[in-house]
Amino acid sequence: MSDLLERLRGRGWRMTAQRRVVAEVLDGDHTHLTADEVHARAVVKLPEISRATVYNTLGELVSLGEIIEVSTDRRAKRYDPNAHRPHQHLVCSRCGAIRDVHPTGNPLATLPDSERFGFTISDVEVTYRGVCPSCAS
Amino acid sequence: MSDLLERLRGRGWRMTAQRRVVAEVLDGDHTHLTADEVHARAVVKLPEISRATVYNTLGELVSLGEIIEVSTDRRAKRYDPNAHRPHQHLVCSRCGAIRDVHPTGNPLATLPDSERFGFTISDVEVTYRGVCPSCAS
DNA sequence: TCCTACACTAGACACTGTCTAAGTCAAGCA
DNA sequence: TGCTTGACTTAGACAGTGTCTAGTGTAGGA
CATH class of the missing domain: 1.10.10.10 (Winged helix-like DNA-binding domain superfamily/Winged helix DNA-binding domain)
Incomplete structure (x- = not known):
């Protein structure tokens, strides 16, 4: 701090x-x-x-x-506040809890050139949604 | 319709x-x-x-x-309205233009079990951000 | 055609975020 | 240390988006 x-x-x-x-x-x-x-x-x-x-x-x-x-x-x-390590988010669709997660691979690489429409892509946000253990039980 | x-x-x-x-x-x-x-x-x-x-x-x-x-x-x-075909979005960070895009692979597969924290994951949203050709020129 | 549950309207309200004008104060300088 | 200045803060108005309610209207079945 x-x-x-x-x-x-x-x-x-x-x-x-x-x-x-x-x-x-x-x-x-x-x-x-x-x-x-x-x-x-x-x-x-x-x-x-x-x-x-x-x-x-x-x-x-x-x-x-x-x-x-x-x-x-x-x-x-x-x-x-966790700005210094790249990560994505996992969100509980019931209670809204959020966890930082680290997917494998480079998410940018999943978009083929034919799907880029001339854009210069600089960033990807991935949000995984599901139900957390507390809400599931 | x-x-x-x-x-x-x-x-x-x-x-x-x-x-x-x-x-x-x-x-x-x-x-x-x-x-x-x-x-x-x-x-x-x-x-x-x-x-x-x-x-x-x-x-x-x-x-x-x-x-x-x-x-x-x-x-x-x-x-x-394009709800019947799975897709993700590509957004221009300057003008806000949105395009539907279709990444390769299954975006759910990018999150290893060790990063799922017991969640039952049902959905993934991917938003690619960049600058569109009109804004770049 | 009549009836009734579902749908619609207007407008108040709530939440999130932005903006402004006036006052305050951190930090550099004498 | 005390002064000065412009960056910072405050209170509150305002704007955009979305929700809710009470009263009214109407689609569709009997």
């Missing part, structure tokens, strides 16, 4: 209490939080932090590549 | 002008419309159709498996 703060400072980020709190929340063991969940946890540590600041800070962290936006359902975006 | 209406009638759907119009809109050559786009087109044919009816009808068509919900960005859901 202090790593993250150091990296951000090194990139010219002005270090404020609000940004520190958001980074701390993301570094907790609750991954894949929504923006409002991040806000709720941040408010515990810093009651006057505003929703707009949380949204701004999350957006900045995303554009800096420190966290990843995930949208496994059509509800709120979720934020994944 | 009359096929679709027949299938729906066969499943006990009460056939109303509103449902017919929504089905007709989806059957047009504009695929991947948002709910509000469907509503806008439906209003042209049936001015008094309400937004709630369009949302309800789309939801029913999805649960009947006649259309597919697609969420390639975090804006509105889009509806894909």
Whole structure:
């Protein structure tokens, strides 16, 4: 975590209490939080932090590549602090639980040239859906 | 299209002008419309159709498996009438254009057992992202 | 034709996210 | 250390998408 703060400072980020709190929340063991969940946890540590600041800070962290936006359902975006290792997501279609997973092979290679329609493809997102053990039992 | 209406009638759907119009809109050559786009087109044919009816009808068509919900960005859901042939999506990250694509292999097979965490996996969504030829030029 | 359960409408409401104007403060500099 | 400045934060309005409800309408069977 202090790593993250150091990296951000090194990139010219002005270090404020609000940004520190958001980074701390993301570094907790609750991954894949929504923006409002991040806000709720941040408010515990810093009651006057505003929703707009949380949204701004999350957006900045995303554009800096420190966290990843995930949208496994059509509800709120979720934020994944595990940005430094490529991975995909496995989602329970009942309870919405999310796990990071690491498929074999290169997902980009599955799309033949004839199906690329001239696009320059840079990224692939794979979402596996199913029922988790708790919901199945 | 009359096929679709027949299938729906066969499943006990009460056939109303509103449902017919929504089905007709989806059957047009504009695929991947948002709910509000469907509503806008439906209003042209049936001015008094309400937004709630369009949302309800789309939801029913999805649960009947006649259309597919697609969420390639975090804006509105889009509806894909191409539900009867498995496919994935290729999205332009600049203009948002969407193409149906057909990757090789079985995307489910890319997740090893050790990465399934006891989930019973039933579905995989793959979204390829890149820049389309028009945006690249 | 009549009846009734299902469908539709208008509009309020909820959730998520964005924007703005005004105030605050981190950090560089004297 | 104290000043200055522009980046940052705040509160709250606003926008887009989707859901829900109460009252009304109507498709389709008897």
